Amino acid sequence: MSKLKLLATLAAISAVTLFAQQAAAQRVSGKAFGSYVNASGVTAQSPVAALPETGGYAIGETEAFGVLDQIDAQWLTAVTTGDVSRTVSSSQSTSELENVSALGGAITADVVTAIASSYVNASGAASNAAGSGFSNLAVNGVPVTTEVAPNTRVDLPGTGYAILNEQIPTGDGVTTSGITVNMIHVVRTNLLGEMTGEVIVGSATSSVTP
């Protein structure tokens, strides 16, 4: 075999090996929970669904969850699933709550739904929050009748502010991708604007990484 033929063959074998190694090394991540509170000296969290990095299925749920003046909700269900293979890896997380009242009624909704979906295949990696939303949302008593755009900020005088449909992307979009969705993220602040606590309602995270 000539040197050129040998080099071409070795190049092809190396490319195949490299691809196989990269595909086999993929990991997934998924996490979802209904609510987290760290405010006024109280720290509490509803059951968390956490996905193993090799994939699988996990749930975290409770029929009711409440912290005085912070959050009151029912039917909290968090689910995360995912799987890894040589050609494609994916992770999907959902979190939903019903009859939600945050901050003593400043923010209410019949249903809060957070969905985070991520995948990587031969075309690249991507994530999205499609399907996330509210049913009958109201802020300070005013109904919100349209879809809430990602990362919408609402001020809460005397309390701080809230980010609705908070979406935090991660990854390079080539071999890694992830997203965290927090449907209601309240940031409590003092008179100086410094953070003094937070409340999260409806959180879902998914990612695919090497």
Next chain:
Amino acid sequence: MVHEHKRFIVPGLVLVGLLAACNRDAVSPSRGLGAPSFTTCDDKPGGPGCGGGGQANFRLTGGGRIDKPGANQLGAEDPTGKNTPDSRDFATFGFQARPSGSGSTSPSGHITWVEHNPDGFEGGFTFHGRVSTFEAVTDHRGEDAVCGRFSGVGSGRTRNGTPFDNVFFIVDHACDKAEPGVGNDHIRMMIPDFDYDRAGLLTGGNIQWHKLTGKGA
């Protein structure tokens, strides 16, 4: 010399491409949809919705949401799309399911299904199922998706506060057509004891098939 280079580089690239290609497998012949008249697969083995499909050499995971056409539409999948923010007529789900294979003696998996429609069965419900059957089926939409059918029994609670247990369910199909799953993948969930039959294209999330391998089977 240039021609000699191409003669050996191109076959190598083709080899890489072939090894990197996604290998989809044959599935069973198509069957139409219809409301089943049975309570468990044991009642009607091999009949519509139970058996009669092909042995699958893939597993499925998925999670997401379906909206239109709505609850109790007897498995219809049109129209499609997300409902408006004043609506609670949607369902969410998460599952993993796999057939039997080397290292596994029987199908396995789990599903969580949440129906939010307050005008539906018992004001809505949360359902947790354990998978005991799994088979490959043809994409009834004719779109060359990879589809699986699985069933089992489950438990949960309705929004009216009624608990239930040992209730039969069947996912008539969970289909992976493309990524992202929204507007591409579709699913149909049936719980005969509830007269519940809901289907739709995904409005959130994704359904993903993975080929079974030696360790993964």
